[in-house]
Amino acid sequence: MLQHFEKYIKLSAPLKDELTKRVTLKTFKKGHLVHNADKVCTKSYFIQKGLMRLYSIKDGKEITAFFCAENEWVNSPNSFIQQQLDIYYIDTIEATECYCLNVGDLVYLFEHFPEMEQYARLSMGTNLAYYLERISSMHFTRATEKYQHFCKTYQDVHHRIPLGMVSSYLGITQETLSRIRAEK
Amino acid sequence: MLQHFEKYIKLSAPLKDELTKRVTLKTFKKGHLVHNADKVCTKSYFIQKGLMRLYSIKDGKEITAFFCAENEWVNSPNSFIQQQLDIYYIDTIEATECYCLNVGDLVYLFEHFPEMEQYARLSMGTNLAYYLERISSMHFTRATEKYQHFCKTYQDVHHRIPLGMVSSYLGITQETLSRIRAEK
């Protein structure tokens, strides 16, 4: 996790200390509901090992917004940042081990370590890039293109994700996705 | 523009000064290509009056990523943040008046005013929220739903945008959009 920070800022010893002190290691088993949309999201998770997903529910159906893999932060973005309710749930696709950080602790870090603000700005920049890429990829019209793009963006993890979740991520039906996989 | 900053941070007099000093007022007429994808984006525009759009070109067709209206910053996000090439173009939908800020000046501000980092973090938070909302809205399957959602999110400006741009934003054809508008 500290390595991830160091991609963006230089970590001073005291900041490193505070970070390690304020973070707790958690383990979830497969299929665990890590965040429920009926609560405000107060925790952010840095995935050490495993796989999670952010999804919402529409007409009783799960719609996957995106998947989160190793070395990424996961939370319900609006809920966590604005400390208000939002539509997203988070669960694990596999047994997952991650570091957990509370909003409160994060706020403390922002207040005492100005370089944390910079880290936030820079890392949000890469996130923004992902989101934009996602938006642009959703303009693909053919289901095959969508699927190919998915395989490219989730290169190392796409085979670990069940078909139903992928199809809800792509906005196509399971049947169609299954047929796409069948050919070639 | 200063008001916009004050939604997120308290503006000190010297920062206010530097900001107004480093920003220049520009006027573009309708249809002006403000940013070309063949260049790295070095400027960010705060729209005072008017309407712009961010779009890319695929198979010779323009695909609108989103529209930008009064009191918003526009730039080619990745290109501007990472100072590298990206696929997006920016043009004006109407005659537009805006404040222009260079990356260089922005960097200067980040270096000399720590509260600017905070502004960036917080305002990127709201942007992230918009993006996420967009991603979620792109999961609508029926064209009618998509259009209704568009009208809601661009409540005050949606009637100022030509049909072709709206359809490319929604990922449906002009013909379909025209028919949707015709009924009721």
Added chain:
DNA sequence: ATGATTTTTTGATCTAGGTCAAAAATCATT
């Protein structure tokens, strides 16, 4: 291991929205 549950595949049919084409309306320029 074994039966139960869940996930994936396969098949048959249907439909929303795409494509192509041309007319009508709106806009811009002299």
Added chain:
DNA sequence: AATGATTTTTGACCTAGATCAAAAAATCAT
């Protein structure tokens, strides 16, 4: 105001992918 260019609308037809249904395969719990 007139002309040409661009945008929007309307019509006829077609296709990719949705829906419904049921079999096959994989995964899970005891």
